[in-house]
Amino acid sequence: MNTSQGALYFGAGIDTAQFRRDIESMRRDILGLTQTTVQQTGQMDSAFKNLSIGIASYFSIGAIKSFVTELIxxxxxxxxxxxAFSTMLKSEAKAAELMGQMVDLAAKTPFSLQEVSAGAKQLLAFPDPG
Known part of the structure; x- marks a missing residue:
């Protein structure tokens, strides 16, 4: 203990070595956490990309399958x-000509080919007046 003109004088010192070790330890922890976060984010991105590709593939395959089924x-x-028209008209050539006319009519009107076909069948069911 020192005295200076009758007053007590105390000196204090700080051990900065331990402070620096603690700071370095915190820095390593933060870097580790950052690296882990980056890795986890990358894994999540990859998982979401794979999931979106899978969902798109599923719906694409479903749409293609549905389209092919509808086409068939x-x-x-x-x-x-x-x-049916070949039988009703007793001629494949006349049936083909009528089918062409029905397709053309369905394309030009709001009626579907099925509706035009149903109407044509009803008209053919009537007896020939001639």
Whole structure:
């Protein structure tokens, strides 16, 4: 203990080595947390990308399957209608000509080919006045 003109004088010192070790430890913890966050974010991005690709593929495959199924159904209906008209008209050539006219009419009017076909079948069911 020192005295200076009768007053007590105390000296204090700080051990900065421990302070620096603590700061370095905190810095390493923060860097580790940052790296972990970056890795986890990358994994989440990758998972979401894979999920979105999977969902898009599922819906694309579903849409393609639906389109192909609808195309097959429409072609089947077209063939059945063609056969029905061939039978009713007793001529494949006349049936093909009538089908062409019906497709043209369906394209130019708000009626679907099925509606035009149903109307044509009803008209053909009437007896020939001639």
């Amino acid at each position: 159904n429409v072609r089947g209906e077209f063939q059945k209608t063609e056969i």
